[in-house]
Amino acid sequence: MSLGQELAPHLPFLRRYARALTGSQQHGDAYVRAALEAIVAAPQDFPRDVDARLGLYRVFERIWASTNDNDERADMPEGDREGIARARLARITPMSRQALLLTAMEGFTTEDTAYLIDTTPEEVGTLVADALAEIERQTHADVLIIEDEPIIAMDLETIVRDLGHDVTGVAVTRDEAVAQARAQRPGLVLADIQLADDSSGIDAVKDILAEFSVPVIFITAFPERLLTGERPEPTFLITKPFQRATVKAAIAQALFFDSATVPA
Template identity: 35%
Template sequence: MEERTRHLMAQLPYLRRYARALAGSPADGDALVTRALEWYLDREGEDAGEHGGTVPLRMTLYRHLNTLQDDRDAPAATSAHPVEAALGALGETDRRLYLLVNLEDLAAADAAAVLDLPAGEGVERLARAREAVRARLAATILIVEDDAIIAFDLAETVRSMGHIVCGTAATMDEALGLAAEHTPTLALMDIRLAEGDNGIEVARELRRQRFLPVIFVTAFPEDVVRRGVEYLGPVIPKPFTREQIEQAITRAVFTPAPEEGRAMVPPVA
């Protein structure tokens, strides 16, 4: 294989990754890559100096992928995934800047050059884009727990992850009231609550009103299995570790919500 082609093929995994994120779908991204490769191979004798290093060649191809995407005159496909949705809320130039730096590991100045931005402007726009994505990915979490010490520990874990605690409830009425007021994106739910209330019933009611992911944090995990309500959410037995809570929250936050109509609660047995 001639050297020119070898250099090009070495870029293929990076091109596919960027193009798929750029177009919003694997099929559209791969189609962009095919066209970019054809364009480049047709430029015999026009690429002097581009093989001086891997990054300059890759930057040339990233730039052309952007041009091809613009020529499609179609926005990137939308996604229900929280990360992709957060990126989709950015302006298109900022989205591409974010992808080139955070996905493709380009230096901010190199990513700015790909997008024909002054280096200083690229750094400023990247900082704003990162903050916007971080803000959109910050979950609002309701803690339903009647033990004040455990509730405090859970709240500290949530805040340390950059998420927001919208409130702590010890009873069903308190939980439903806080949920109505703050519309949380996730609930950490004990099962046996104050005043004889039951977290499973709270979770069922929250699910009936609107889809709300729930993570049960309980000393009685068998209650979930015995009542056949595993569909309501995963269970973390007490005593728990902070790592267990962090991992469960991350999975819940970065899992797309089910389509409307598929989050219905089965009837009470």
């Protein structure tokens, strides 16, 4: 099997991580392309002493670490999102965010995470603890849940409330979601892809975003379909079945990049 064939199954999930880390599909996918370009340019430098997924993320982390303390690449347009990110980076270090996302969202062990970010397992534990402490201090938001499966909706509602956020409502169809968003503007949306009556969470979110800006986390059992890098796709994505820690990390990261949550 060629190296390209080994890496292909892992690319969607690297895109998920990169988008969550940068708060942008455009920027995250650009970092993934840069990592792939580095592998193509010097395949002999690809880490072959570890499995393909770990090696791929290792190359990505080297690219990320080389970009001026995590400022965006020079060829990426600057905007408010980057200013927001820098403001929050003053309180939670990029390394802490990486450690949390790698363990909670990507499922790497403490040892593998230490390898990826060039530190020790003990330091990874400290970094994750620092990130979780910052989450506890994070500005709370009003959250709209768009989910038609009652058990999953209740689980999400519990997680959201345990994090200190308020739930504005639970919608099970596209029309309900739009109506609830209009009635009480949320600060964050958690949206399933497939809803009751065969409506789409993606369409519901498009309708909501047409009226006002709000960070969105999509929830799907088929993440690969929304992580192709070939069209406009979600920045934040949770895979079903999800872990509590994954939802917690995704919510924290989405709010991290949202201007509405930056304290005055």
